[in-house]
Amino acid sequence: MVRFVDVPNMRRWLIDTGIERAISGIAETLEADFLRWEEFDKTARVASHSTVGVIELMPASDGRQYGFKYVNGHPDNPARGLQTVTAFGVLADVDSGYPTLWAEMTILTALRTAATSAMVARALAPAGATTMAMIGTGSQAEFQALGFRALLGIRSLRIWDTDPHAMDVFEANMRPLGVEVVRASGAADAVEGAQIITTCTADKTNATVLTDDMVAPGVHLNAIGGDCPGKTELDPRILLRGDIFVEYPPQTRIEGEIQQLDPEHPVTEMWRVLRGEATGRTSDEQITIFDSVGFAIEDFAALRYLASAVDGTDYCTDIDIIAEPEDPKNLFALVAQGAAAPSLT
């Protein structure tokens, strides 16, 4: 039997746990996994592109557990009432190869992306940051806002989205939570006075949601929307002014903002910064850029956290997905009744 966390159970678990507590827990697991980065069997995700979107598989293993996520990205989905991103994931036992947990990950991905962004910003953002600009207020936005409040104490947000409805939704969701939300008149207005800028838009194009003049010295840029070949958000001049931090270079070179740069352009792996083996922020004037595309170890950590959180609770059910004949060399016994004698064939 494999434990299964469907959407209703994920919702119930998250509501009972609290979103900020869950993001903080995932961030803790995530940081522990970043600190043992070298133990992982890592691979760039396997993407299947179509004209309307992408479907990806993201596997990772630490030699004891194996995990993967299925995730799609379809920017035109909301126009017909569907989610841009949906996801599910599996954990398995490396020793036996048997799956152990299957979980919805549309909601869990939002949590792990917020946890990753906030964990990285805690290491790179200027000390004493109080205000974050958010360019793009889609489905990820509230989770980002709560992640930055939980880990960095950010309580003032300046938002901008080309879709006024997305801003309406965000404001309505955040206002009751004691977060100050200022609705800007454009991206340039949104970044005014912000020490952190999060870009998270969905268009599968080389867009420029932030131009070079909008990025003041000292800012930390949390660039999470550019995550696909041909899908970027930043003016490349910003990238040349700042120091760039990434998850897994072989994947980010293909998918991240740095696809716009020379393939040899220097980047720093974030796990090295967390381990103290590479420098992060070194001055008040420095622009730090987290060119985040989402990496499999983050999903692995989120699944690992979820597995231990739901273990022994009723937030998961058992599903029968592993054929287990009494004699392991006799799989046929399970279906022998379906084999007919020659007179019947």
Add this chain to the structure above:
Amino acid sequence: MVRFVDVPNMRRWLIDTGIERAISGIAETLEADFLRWEEFDKTARVASHSTVGVIELMPASDGRQYGFKYVNGHPDNPARGLQTVTAFGVLADVDSGYPTLWAEMTILTALRTAATSAMVARALAPAGATTMAMIGTGSQAEFQALGFRALLGIRSLRIWDTDPHAMDVFEANMRPLGVEVVRASGAADAVEGAQIITTCTADKTNATVLTDDMVAPGVHLNAIGGDCPGKTELDPRILLRGDIFVEYPPQTRIEGEIQQLDPEHPVTEMWRVLRGEATGRTSDEQITIFDSVGFAIEDFAALRYLASAVDGTDYCTDIDIIAEPEDPKNLFALVAQGAAAPSLT
């Protein structure tokens, strides 16, 4: 909602359908997919190796549907009561990126492997073949035997396995089905008089279950056990004497018997033979070798066949794995109750 076929439903569906009818149906879907090979987005499977086994993801897409299989291979599993191979798979809609079917595939993989072997043998084996030797009688063996009976009319089997228990199980399973089973004293004895030889052993080593002198002119070799780097079954001299047919060369070069040969050694893609664009068997003396490793399009075809077979029946249930907020830009609404006002954080 996603349709879900768990192990009990897969068993019930297969028993009600009949194993040979299911294998024939999959072979038909498979042949249709091989005939439109060029339409597929293809990639070699993504393997995560450990000292005791391998876990693999096998994706494929025809531009309308996307499918992948999770499968492990752990040769030491049976010694502790576990299956060597377990699997599950997913179909999804390329247009939306949403999954549509989730199914157990331990049983389904046995069916699709048998369907693939028999479909290929139907094209390559000598005309009028009546007898098949089977080296290795583990979990796949009965399905192979029934596949070859259904598609080629093979009714006489000569078997060999280093584990006598595996032969006991096979004999007990097959005898009631009107198939003549001769238990050989070794591999050399098993191949006597056989026009087709199937090798299907599990050891993750470069083994030699068949030596060059055992392979007579005119034989068709269905080599399905060598399917991993460092896991082969055949004396390489056999490969040099015969003509080699493969599924997807970039994967077979790494995983198949031909990993023992020069990377430039000529091989023929099986889809080209089925399309009449490449020659298959050209003489009675020719040795034809299907160096089969299992390719994602085969799983895709099996899932496609299953999906249409269970559609609208009670062989599947609905599971709630896609988070669907009423407003697609408001994922947060599903869990907003889990966000606390500042006094509670």
